Each structure stands twice: as C-alpha cells, then as structure tokens.
Amino acid sequence: MELRIPADVAKVIHKLSDGGHEAYVVGGCVRDAIRGVDPADWDVATDARPEEIQQIFRRSLYLNRFGTVVVRMDVHEIEVTTYRVESEYSDRRRPDAVAFTTSLREDLARRDFTMNAMAWTPPPEGGAKGGLVDPFGGQADLEARIVRAVGDPDERFREDALRLLRAPRFAAVLGFTIEPATAAAIRRNAGLAAGLSGERVQQELLKILRAPVPSVGFRMLSDLGILEVIAPELERCRHTPQEKVAAQDVFEHSLATLDAAAADMPKGVSEEEDLVLRLAALLHDLGKPDTHDDGHFHQHEFVGEAKARQLLRRWKLPKEVVERTTHLIRHHMFWYQSEWTSSAVRRFIRKVGLDRIRDLFFLRRSDNIGSGARVPRLRELEELWLRVEEEIHRANAFSKRDMAVDGHDVMAELGLRPGPEVGRIIDALFERVLDEPELNTRETLLRLSREIHGGGTPKG
Numbered sequence: 027m028e029l030r031i032p033a034d035v036a037k038v039i040h041k042l043s044d045g046g047h048e049a050y051v052v053g054g055c056v057r058d059a060i061r062g063v064d065p066a067d068w069d070v071a072t073d074a075r076p077e078e079i080q081q082i083f084r085r086s087l088y089l090n091r092f093g094t095v096v097v098r099m100d101v102h103e104i105e106v107t108t109y110r111v112e113s114e115y116s117d118r119r120r121p122d123a124v125a126f127t128t129s130l131r132e133d134l135a136r137r138d139f140t141m142n143a144m145a146w147t148p149p150p151e152g153g154a155k156g157g158l159v160d161p162f163g164g165q166a167d168l169e170a171r172i173v174r175a176v177g178d179p180d181e182r183f184r185e186d187a188l189r190l191l192r193a194p195r196f197a198a199v200l201g202f203t204i205e206p207a208t209a210a211a212i213r214r215n216a217g218l219a220a221g222l223s224g225e226r227v228q229q230e231l232l233k234i235l236r237a238p239v240p241s242v243g244f245r246m247l248s249d250l251g252i253l254e255v256i257a258p259e260l261e262r263c264r265h266t267p268q269e270k271v272a273a274q275d276v277f278e279h280s281l282a283t284l285d286a287a288a289a290d291m292p293k294g295v296s297e298e299e300d301l302v303l304r305l306a307a308l309l310h311d312l313g314k315p316d317t318h319d320d321g322h323f324h325q326h327e328f329v330g331e332a333k334a335r336q337l338l339r340r341w342k343l344p345k346e347v348v349e350r351t352t353h354l355i356r357h358h359m360f361w362y363q364s365e366w367t368s369s370a371v372r373r374f375i376r377k378v379g380l381d382r383i384r385d386l387f388f389l390r391r392s393d394n395i396g397s398g399a400r401v402p403r404l405r406e407l408e409e410l411w412l413r414v415e416e417e418i419h420r421a422n423a424f425s426k427r428d429m430a431v432d433g434h435d436v437m438a439e440l441g442l443r444p445g446p447e448v449g450r451i452i453d454a455l456f457e458r459v460l461d462e463p464e465l466n467t468r469e470t471l472l473r474l475s476r477e478i479h480g481g482g483t484p485k486g
C-alpha cells in the first residue's frame with residue numbers, strides 16, 4: 027500500500043527514524059488518505075517519548091500532559107504523539123493519566139473504530155519495515171463502508187461515551203453503515219451519553235448537521251436511542267403527527283426541512299449563518315408535541331422558541347447562534363395575503379428585522395418543501411418576498427436627506443440649539459416616514475417633531 031503524504035510530514039517521520047525511533051502517520055489521516063481525501067490534519071505516532079521528540083525538533087511545543095508534541099513545519103503543524111494505551115476514563119471524558127507504550131499495536135487498539143486504527147509509514151531507503159499496519163481489518167471495513175468498533179464494543183462505549191455519537195457521525199458523513207454488533211452495543215449503552223459535556227456533543231452534532239444529507243445522521247441517532255438522551259424534545263416529535271402530510275410525523279417533517287435547507291443553502295453565506303439556518307430548519311417545529319390539539323398546533327412557534335433555546339444552550343452553542351436561531355423559530359409562522367398594504371409589509375419587515383428577513387424566507391421555503399408544498403403556497407411566499415425586496419430597496423434609496431425637514435427646520439420650530447436632542451428627533455421622524463411615507467410633508471413632520479420633543483417617542 028502506497029500513500030501520498032505531504033513532504034513536511036514525511037520529513038518528520040524520517041527525522042524520527044533517523045533518531046532511531048519508529049514513526050507512523052496514524053488514525054483519521056490514514057483513513058482519509060486511503061479514501062483519497064485530503065485529511066484536515068496529519069497525526070504522527072511514535073515510540074519516542076515527548077522529551078525525545080522535543081530534542082529532535084527544536085521548533086516544537088509540548089502542549090499538554092497527554093504526551094502530544096506539536097511540531098511546526100513549513101506548511102503543516104503536525105501533532106506527534108507518543109504511543110499510549112487506553113487508561114481509566116473515570117469521568118468518561120479524558121484518561122486520568124497517560125500510560126505510554128512502545129507498541130504500535132497497543133496504540134492502535136485503544137482507538138475507536140477499525141478504520142481509525144491504522145498506521146502507515148513510508149518504507150525507508152534500504153527497505154526494512156514500511157507500509158500499512160492494520161491489525162483490526164480497517165482497510166477491509168473501509169472498503170465495505172462499515173463502522174466497526176475495535177475490540178469489544180460494549181467495553182469501548184463504556185470507556186468513552188463520545189464514541190456513541192462518533193459512530194453515527196462517521197456513518198452519516200461518510201455514507202457508511204454501522205456493523206450490527208457495534209450498533210447493538212450503542213443501543214445498550216445509549217444512556218451513557220447523558221454524561222457527556224455539551225461541548226463534546228455539539229462537536230459531533232455540528233459535523234452531522236453539515237453532512238450533505240444531514241437527516242441520515244439524526245435518524246440514526248434516533249434509531250440508536252441516543253437522540254432520546256441528548257435531545258428528548260426532538261425525539262418526541264417522532265410521536266407527533268404532522269398535520270398536512272398523512273403518515274409523516276413532525277420529526278420526519280423536520281428532517282425533510284433540514285435536508286431542503288442543506289440542499290438549497292445559498293452560496294457565500296457565512297459559516298455561522300449556514301449553521302443557524304440548519305439548526306432553525308431542524309428545530310422549527312420543536313413546539314408541536316406540546317401544543318398538539320385536534321390537528322392544530324396553537325402558538326407552537328413560541329413554545330418551540332423556548333424549547334430550542336434550552337436545547338441549544340445545553341449544547342453550549344454561541345449566544346449569537348442561539349439568539350438568531352430562536353428568533354427565526356419564533357417568527358416562522360407568518361401568513362400573508364395579497365391584500366396586505368405596503369405599510370403592512372414594512373411593519374412585517376421591522377418586526378422580523380432587516381438583517382433576519384432573508385433567513386426567515388429561506389427557512390419558510392425549506393419548511394414548505396419539507397411538507398411537500400404545493401405550488402400556490404410557494405407562489406404566495408414568493409409574492410411576499412418580491413414585495414419585501416421592493417420595500418427594502420425603497421428604504422435603502424430613501425435617506426434622511428430626502429426628508430421634507432432637516433435639523434435646522436426642527437431647531438427653528440422648537441427653539442432648540444444644536445445637540446443630541448435634534449438628532450433624536452430627526453431619527454424618530456425618519457422611522458415614522460419609513461413606516462408611512464405619506465407623512466413626509468413639511469407641515470406634518472414639524473407637527474410630529476413637537477410631539478416627539480414634548481412626550482418622548484410616540485408610538486409608531
């Protein structure tokens with residue numbers, strides 16, 4: 027087996043072997059290289075101790091007590107880690123202590139899945155030991171597209187419950203299946219996921235969310251009994267019928283909405299916006315199980331907003347992501363009729379927020395597709411969107427300079443000197459005119475400026 031590895035990485039390995047040590051690329055990067063995918067990062071494992079690694083690489087950084095040395099090369103930062111064995115995970119998170127070993131096989135045995143438990147080293151000149159080390163059949167499983175635990179699956183999931191989520195994550199992202207005995211062990215140990223920190227759960231969930239067809243991973247999490255543990259409010263949607271499409275439950279509808287969002291994600295959105303849109307699609311109907319009554323879900327958007335906030339906080343998502351996602355959920359139930367006046371359209375824009383409205387329409391389109399929308403509902407949505415765009419365009423074109431009065435007029439009318447109060451009044455007038463363009467006459471604005479100056483900001 028010949029793998030292509032970057033020159034930087036080969037150099038690290040050769041330096042270590044010149045120093046009399048074994049060195050291999052190992053783990054996820056071997057898996058990816060065999061699949062013909064560029065690994066995100068290259069990890070090197072060696073029998074050299076951290077002190078010995080540091081002696082060989084002067085530009086290195088000994089990061090932590092877990093025996094990993096980061097070596098900075100020209101292009102890559104390479105993590106060089108001393109072989110170690112699995113040790114007690116008393117808190118089911120991190121090994122309590124690192125036990126080093128000189129056996130590569132032992133190091134591979136502590137890894138989670140067979141495809142992640144392979145090592146490869148370039149054959150040195152003169153040819154002795156080179157090539158792939160694959161004691162657990164990782165290459166065959168990779169070819170068969172199977173996620174299989176290394177060793178006794180029950181033991182492996184008990185050692186570190188994160189593996190319960192890593193298995194479906196790999197399966198979903200790579201389009202693999204989970205080997206039956208491994209899947210059965212996940213079901214038996216699913217309850218252990220309750221002890222995982224929100225940050226670790228989040229890390230795996232985000233990878234599932236960003237998969238090309240993210241529904242696959244969430245369905246798997248549910249089938250394996252993990253969703254019930256990490257997101258019972260989402261699991262409950264599985265037992266709530268969705269109104270429109272017979273035989274579809276709210277969970278399947280949510281997944282269809284998520285897939286639609288993933289498939290239509292606009293080019294050029296930021297990573298954060300992409301995440302917000304996926305989360306909102308997945309969670310937009312989270313309020314339905316609690317509001318289900320006679321085929322209706324009265325005010326489910328508000329219940330859903332609150333439930334989603336709890337869930338996203340539990341997963342330790344950044345505040346801004348939580349806020350933007352729940353805002354979309356809160357507003358996703360707007361309904362529209364062609365009779366809306368322009369000022370109704372403007373009020374709607376202001377309620378949702380100019381910087382959120384595009385996302386809200388995106389969510390609603392995904393929602394419609396996710397419930398097998400018929401054409402007219404989408405057509406209404408598009409009609410409203412065109413009117414929203416028109417209003418946004420008009421508001422952008424309309425600036426304070428276009429108002430029928432300016433600061434001097436206001437000062438003269440009210441006997442004011444230049445100062446912040448003048449600015450406050452102009453801003454308030456501007457808001458009113460944006461809302462109702464017909465107010466933009468000198469007479470009306472001067473009258474309004476008196477009201478504003480006299481009694482704070484009148485309701486607009």
Ligand code: ATP
Nearest residue numbers: 052053054055066136137138139142143186188189
């Ligand atoms: P990714 O593509 O997400 O980086 P990866 O397999 O490289 O996937 P990492 O978290 O970078 O995942 O871990 C690198 C390697 O360390 C894995 O391939 C695996 O061999 C081992 N590993 C990581 N996490 C665990 C774990 N929880 N239990 C056992 N082995 C693990």
Ligand code: MG
Nearest residue numbers: 054055066067
């Ligand atoms: Mg990795």
